[in-house]
Amino acid sequence: xxxxxxxxxxxxxxxxxxxxxxxxxxxxxxxxxxxxxxxxxxxxxxxxxxxxxxxxxxxxxxxxxxxxxxxxxxxxxxxxxxxxxxxxxxxxxxxxxxxxxxxxxxxxxxxxxxxxxxxxxxxxxxxxxxxxxxxxxxxxxxxxxxxxxxxxxxxxxxxxxxxxxxxxxxxxxxxxxxxxxxxxxxxxxxxxxxxxxxxxxxxxxxxxxxxxxxxxxxxxxxxxxxxxxxxxxxxxxxxxxxxxxxxxxxxxxxxxxxxxxxxxxxxxxxxxxxxxxxxxxxxxxxxxxxxxxxxxxxxxxxxxxxxxxxxxxxxxxxxxxxxxxxxxxxxxxxxxxxxxxxx
Amino acid sequence: xxxxxxxxxxxxxxxxxxxxxxxxxxxxxxxxxxxxxxxxxxxxxxxxxxxxxxxxxxxxxxxxxxxxxxxxxxxxxxxxxxxxxxxxxxxxxxxxxxxxxxxxxxxxxxxxxxxxxxxxxxxxxxxxxxxxxxxxxxxxxxxxxxxxxxxxxxxxxxxxxxxxxxxxxxxxxxxxxxxxxxxxxxxxxxxxxxxxxxxxxxxxxxxxxxxxxxxxxxxxxxxxxxxxxxxxxxxxxxxxxxxxxxxxxxxxxxxxxxxxxxx
Numbered sequence: 382x383x384x385x386x387x388x389x390x391x392x393x394x395x396x397x398x399x400x401x402x403x404x405x406x407x408x409x410x411x412x413x414x415x416x417x418x419x420x421x422x423x424x425x426x427x428x429x430x431x432x433x434x435x436x437x438x439x440x441x442x443x444x445x446x447x448x449x450x451x452x453x454x455x456x457x458x459x460x461x462x463x464x465x466x467x468x469x470x471x472x473x474x475x476x477x478x479x480x481x482x483x484x485x486x487x488x489x490x491x492x493x494x495x496x497x498x499x500x501x502x503x504x505x506x507x508x509x510x511x512x513x514x515x516x517x518x519x520x521x522x523x524x525x526x527x528x529x530x531x532x533x534x535x536x537x538x539x540x541x542x543x544x545x546x547x548x549x550x551x552x553x554x555x556x557x558x559x560x561x562x563x564x565x566x567x568x569x570x571x572x573x574x575x576x577x578x579x580x581x582x583x584x585x586x587x588x589x590x591x592x593x594x595x596x597x598x599x600x601x602x603x604x605x606x607x608x609x610x611x612x613x614x615x616x617x618x619x620x621x622x623x624x625x626x627x628x629x630x631x632x633x634x635x636x637x638x639x640x641x642x643x644x645x646x647x648x649x650x651x652x653x654x655x656x657x658x659x660x661x662x663x664x665x666x667x668x669x670x671x672x673x674x675x676x677x678x679x680x681x682x683x684x685x686x687x688x689x690x691x692x693x694x695x696x697x698x699x700x701x702x703x704x705x706x707x708x709x710x711x712x713x714x715x716x717x718x719x720x721x722x723x724x
Numbered sequence: 725x726x727x728x729x730x731x732x733x734x735x736x737x738x739x740x741x742x743x744x745x746x747x748x749x750x751x752x753x754x755x756x757x758x759x760x761x762x763x764x765x766x767x768x769x770x771x772x773x774x775x776x777x778x779x780x781x782x783x784x785x786x787x788x789x790x791x792x793x794x795x796x797x798x799x800x801x802x803x804x805x806x807x808x809x810x811x812x813x814x815x816x817x818x819x820x821x822x823x824x825x826x827x828x829x830x831x832x833x834x835x836x837x838x839x840x841x842x843x844x845x846x847x848x849x850x851x852x853x854x855x856x857x858x859x860x861x862x863x864x865x866x867x868x869x870x871x872x873x874x875x876x877x878x879x880x881x882x883x884x885x886x887x888x889x890x891x892x893x894x895x896x897x898x899x900x901x902x903x904x905x906x907x908x909x910x911x912x913x914x915x916x917x918x919x920x921x922x923x924x925x926x927x928x929x930x931x932x933x934x935x936x937x938x939x940x941x942x943x944x945x946x947x948x949x950x951x952x953x954x955x956x957x958x959x960x961x962x963x964x965x966x967x968x969x970x971x972x973x974x975x976x977x978x979x980x981x982x983x984x985x986x987x
Contacts, residue, residue: 467823599843602843602844603837603840603842603844606837607834609826609834610820610822610823610831610834611820611822613786613815613817613820614820614834616786617809617813617814617815618810618834618835618837618838618890619807619808619809619810619811619837619838621806621807663825663870664827665823665826665827665830666830668845
């Protein structure tokens with residue numbers, strides 16, 4: 382708002398950090414490729430080995446782009462939720478979106494055994510998972526929107542989101558109880574999250590949702606700022622509360638729903654990144670916070686992915702575990718250090 | 725009362741206030757005829773539950789009236805669009821969950837929202853209005869502080885500066901002196917009096933500070949027994965309007981000193 386120029390520099394630095402961590406992410410992996418060869422393959426120049434070019438362009442680059450989309454999308458939806466619910470502990474998870482997605486996936490995995498083995502094979506394709514988790518998120522989304530039309534109180538919507546989360550978690554555990562071990566294992570693997578399984582087509586579809594979600598978020602910046610004063614003040618400043626709330630919920634669902642569908646339920650990024658950014662940029666203005674959080678989320682996710690793939694080794698750890706291992710201590714550290722969350 | 729005063733900023737015509745439960749209307753007060761002119765400071769007085777908040781909510785368009793009319797700058801309140809109303813009335817509310825991570829400047833600047841573009845960027849004119857409001861309430865030294873660093877009295881001044889920056893003909897404040905000590909209660913009300921005279925804005929506030937309001941306000945609205953009495957402090961005292969405001973077993977109005985005393 383006023384110290385805007387001061388923060389432009391920080392945002393530029395964050396952008397530069399995204400480019401650097403992106404390059405680092407692409408250049409590290411189980412096969413070691415010299416960084417000059419990585420840039421050559423990215424820029425379309427002559428590369429020493431054709432397999433290097435293939436690995437970079439068809440495996441590492443889509444994975445890095447997925448990491449950027451996942452991190453920035455989840456972080457922005459976290460910021461939107463924290464401002465909308467005026468709750469520093471809100472994230473894309475509070476609306477129950479990922480619980481809905483988990484339910485959809487759990488029904489596909491564990492319900493597949495009911496229909497017999499031959500049918501299970503077609504049911505367990507990548508796309509049926511994406512469709513199931515999107516349907517699950519949408520189901521919860523519609524319930525939340527219905528609630529938001531009926532209820533004036535934003536806090537009530539938050540509680541309804543939490544109720545949906547525990548309801549779907551309960552249904553998932555009932556399904557798990559009656560499922561054979563092999564199906565249960567597949568579900569567990571999905572819930573670990575994964576950035577690397579996306580083809581270019583899938584990356585394109587995911588980025589379409591991402592762009593629309595981000596555009597709605599950017600369009601809501603002014604109204605998000607007025608929400609910092611509370612709903613009554615926002616209304617007295619001419620903000621259409623219901624339309625604004627609707628736009629924010631749609632943006633969050635598009636972002637969190639599509640990301641969960643393609644990359645699995647990834648925890649903590651949505652909650653932790655807005656708080657980390659507030660440590661670097663002490664502004665409450667969303668004109669600064671939204672771009673900073675986009676870049677911050679991308680950086681965190683790229684770093685987590687670098688750690689997850691354990692450079693130089695053939696192992697790779699589940700991405701969801703890494704984000705939680707980094708995210709949880711960060712939130713604890715913030716709580717202990719500041720004693721009080723400001724949002 | 726003047727019916728066609730050109731300085732009239734807010735006027736009500738036989739207004740009834742209350743709330744609707746399903747289709748049944750529950751009336752709290754009716755037959756309210758008040759008029760607030762430019763440059764006037766007016767207090768709404770009444771015991772707890774008399775309908776002060778409901779009256780302010782109805783006048784600022786948050787709650788619907790049961791019957792009668794409200795005119796803002798001689799337009800019917802119900803005909804004014806929400807985003808246009810924000811250029812007529814600004815509010816100072818109590819007990820709101822305001823993000824204390826905002827700096828004083830950022831909070832005051834939010835008052836310019838009705839005038840800024842789609843992304844909320846401030847023009848030179850906006851900045852001028854913001855700095856002018858900050859100077860008017862005398863908070864220049866704390867303008868770069870975060871709101872969680874401020875005392876209750878300072879924060880109240882910041883909220884008033886935000887309302888000033890909104891550049892409306894009318895400011896409505898809901899109990900602006902709660903949580904403040906006696907000095908700051910007097911300071912804030914005195915500031916409101918000064919602002920109404922210097923800026924020519926109409927300022928209406930609800931308060932329990934009857935003794936201070938009697939001394940500082942141009943007019944008072946007294947909500948009592950489902951009705952509203954309206955007039956200058958002197959007229960209201962002459963009409964014995966204050967005598968039975970409270971149950972008489974504890975507090976009594978003393979005409980000589982124009983203040984309430986414990987019996």
